[in-house]
Amino acid sequence: MKPDSFSSSQGISRRRVLAGAATLVAAASLAEAAGAQTAGVQGSTSAGPLSSWNDGPAKKAIFDFVKATTDASSANFVKPEDRIATFDQDGTLWVEHPAYAQAMFAIARVVELAPHHPEWKTTAPFSVILSGNAEGIAKLKEEEWAQILAVTHAGMSNEAFVELVMTWIAGAKHPRFKRLYTDLTYVPMREAMDLLRTNGFKTYIVTGGGQEFVRAYAERVYGVPPEQVIGSSIAAKYEFVNGQPALMREPKLFFNDNNGGKAIGINMFVGKRPYAAFGNSTGDQQMLEWTGAGTGARLKMLVYHDDPVREYAYGPAGGLPDSSVGTFSTALMTEAQTRGWTVISMKNDWKRIFSFE
């Protein structure tokens, strides 16, 4: 999928899954090959603020921002109640390649549900997923993904869905790293979250992914409570089921928390403009613009995936391979330079990426 059609998409949740699946093919072989060399011992937590960052403009930008906004004598001092920092999740806080974790969850659910649906063996799009034919999966149309989302993300209570996600994420492993997805968070970003929190900032996750999907593990993994997770969502209906009220999930997109939706979502959920925003793709562009349009010191950072050895490398900015998952377009890079946003090079700015290194 081209970056342009991705960024202008309305049904982004479905498209995200589609985009994710589309790269599964290419990734599968690479993943297997790379798996062994990345196995290691679970690392200890870091020694001090930003200790996993190499010295350089990115690390300095964070420290400078914290100092400017929290020093009471600074012209850019920010009242504690206004200290808001927002973080995209996929590709900013944890690995998003070869496919979004949520796309993997959807595929796993189809496989799990298949025994109860013998007709799926011969009914597209389910038959395509079940065939394991990666090329076929990559070619599924948006309407077909909508059908897959309907059976994997809707038609149940919210409670039941969260339970499914928690169970899946407790066991599912990343195809290349052979580790739980929740082990694949970026240590330097968690250090940035920690530093900001220590300095009175409220840290929010603002994700194009599903809000309930991310809430199912965000508190445990990032220390971010449910009320600080803003994401895309499908419609819900209040109903009595077995004598108890339930919030039933409906197969219809309600809110698309991507692109301009990120600024809208932040205003809707927080009602305050962030002072710091972290993203990594075209879907985060407007969140950074919105943050930067405020007065005073504002931190705007983009994670740039340029480390194919320790993680992945994709752009197409900087001539890296194009990707429909977490596209970092050349236009985004130009905007970052024009507006003075800080681009974090995973390769050069991060001493360590994962805790198990």
Add this chain to the structure above:
Amino acid sequence: MKPDSFSSSQGISRRRVLAGAATLVAAASLAEAAGAQTAGVQGSTSAGPLSSWNDGPAKKAIFDFVKATTDASSANFVKPEDRIATFDQDGTLWVEHPAYAQAMFAIARVVELAPHHPEWKTTAPFSVILSGNAEGIAKLKEEEWAQILAVTHAGMSNEAFVELVMTWIAGAKHPRFKRLYTDLTYVPMREAMDLLRTNGFKTYIVTGGGQEFVRAYAERVYGVPPEQVIGSSIAAKYEFVNGQPALMREPKLFFNDNNGGKAIGINMFVGKRPYAAFGNSTGDQQMLEWTGAGTGARLKMLVYHDDPVREYAYGPAGGLPDSSVGTFSTALMTEAQTRGWTVISMKNDWKRIFSFE
């Protein structure tokens, strides 16, 4: 408007305005007559927890709940991070009769904008508003109110809208009490909010009214910050205006935070089930059901407007006059009794209603 059609309404924001305006006629004369006798000196703040409450089951229910949920030795102890209390606004925290403040704002805006729209003098529905013919206003159809909302609540940036609300609410006076709307909050309810906060509860406003409308004054008036105001909202669009990103308000309902929408809104914004919920009308029924369906001690309270002398009396529960603004139906009273919700009698449970008494 009948309670049934009110509670099943989808376009509730517009209907709320309609319902509000429909009672303006009846209220106008009453208001004038009652105005003089309620004038008084701005009261001091209260002496202690729930000091404006008379002894009785309602006051006891609040104290018992706080003790049960915060005493570490109690079987119903609740961890601080889960202490969520939700409050409806109109009719629960402040006066909603004869019309919702937001309906008065919409009417005032039409009057204010009229000089720039000479055609309104002869174009319904604006001509009806401008005529001041209360009977005509009361008969405006839903589509006509949508037109009024489009020019008063949309077609501008969110920032500009909030500015308008702040200006209006700083000067607009209630027709009967001749006081600022923000002076017409209920002291006993603010004491309940204070007591809960002192005991570690996070207090949320969950309103069928407009989220941005209420946020414009909620922090100053109730001490509730923007991120703890959940309300109905219209759609927004991210756009560049004069080189700066803006959230432009569109004339289209996005979220109806009433009835089942209150449970959905709480889950969407907070992601946790409240332990305490306060409402006063059929629009709050599902919020109390949702709260009560949780385990442990849960406080479910309904304010019952049965004090025509100090405030208003409306039902139709208990044989009070029917009202399309803040309907307390007989069915709601039956449900309250069946489920053991506490009904607060404004007349008997509240020693003092307003701070100026």
